[in-house]
Amino acid sequence: MLTNIGLADAGASSVGGTQECAFCKGDFIITAELFRDDDLVVIDDRRPAGRTHWLVMPLRHIRSVEDLTASDLPLYRKMLAIREQLLGIHYPDITPATRNHRVRSGFHRGERDVHIAGPLKFRIPDVISVKHLHLHVIVDVDSTMKSLKYPMWNELVFAKSETVLKRLEDEESKSKTTTTNGNAAIGHADL
Numbered sequence: 001m002l003t004n005i006g007l008a009d010a011g012a013s014s015v016g017g018t019q020e021c022a023f024c025k026g027d028f029i030i031t032a033e034l035f036r037d038d039d040l041v042v043i044d045d046r047r048p049a050g051r052t053h054w055l056v057m058p059l060r061h062i063r064s065v066e067d068l069t070a071s072d073l074p075l076y077r078k079m080l081a082i083r084e085q086l087l088g089i090h091y092p093d094i095t096p097a098t099r100n101h102r103v104r105s106g107f108h109r110g111e112r113d114v115h116i117a118g119p120l121k122f123r124i125p126d127v128i129s130v131k132h133l134h135l136h137v138i139v140d141v142d143s144t145m146k147s148l149k150y151p152m153w154n155e156l157v158f159a160k161s162e163t164v165l166k167r168l169e170d171e172e173s174k175s176k177t178t179t180t181n182g183n184a185a186i187g188h189a190d191l
Contacts, residue, residue: 023132024061039075040082050104051140052090056083062133065107065159070171080161083137091139104138105161135161 022028034054035042045053056079062068068076083105087094094102108129 021061021063021132022130023057023134028130034086035082039078042082042086045136048138048142049136050138050142052138054083054086054137056135056137058133063131064133065109065164068133068164068168070168070175073168073172076165076168079135080165083135083161086137087139094139102140104136104141106136107133107159107161107164108136109157109159 029046030043031046032044033041034044038059040056040058042054042056045055047053058075058079060075062072087103091102
């Protein structure tokens with residue numbers, strides 16, 4: 001059954017507007033919705049790259065993986081937890097030994113600056129087709145060509161979910177360190 005998905009109509013808030021976002025506007029047709037709660041929705045990809053291809057998406061508009069910050073860590077961890085639950089339900093045969101070979105999970109990268117050395121940097125353009133954050137979960141990629149569209153080996157194009165988690169945890173840790181150091185300095189000055 002085909003239905004339109006309109007995340008903005010489902011109580012989603014918009015960050016940076018939803019006029020260009022097919023998901024938020026309700027212009028995106030889906031074939032199956034596997035999960036929905038107050039924060040996330042999981043749908044089947046219209047053009048699956050493997051035996052199974054899910055998109056785990058926040059209802060709140062976030063443009064791309066590049067826009068995630070440490071404050072999004074609870075939402076991101078929830079996205080990963082839902083992925084794990086669905087994999088456990090639908091693919092109990094996937095073990096830690098077979099996981100890296102059978103499951104691809106990550107994001108196409110958004111536009112960003114890459115620093116080379118000192119002030120030298122270059123801009124990498126978007127490689128995302130839909131400008132609403134969505135975690136790809138692909139089981140058993142079905143061809144070499146589709147494997148190239150979701151290249152786990154090329155972090156310039158496709159960010160692995162575990163790499164994103166580490167980046168967000170590092171940002172959170174730095175934020176806590178800065179806050180702690182700032183509070184310690186204020187406390188010391190008051191003595």
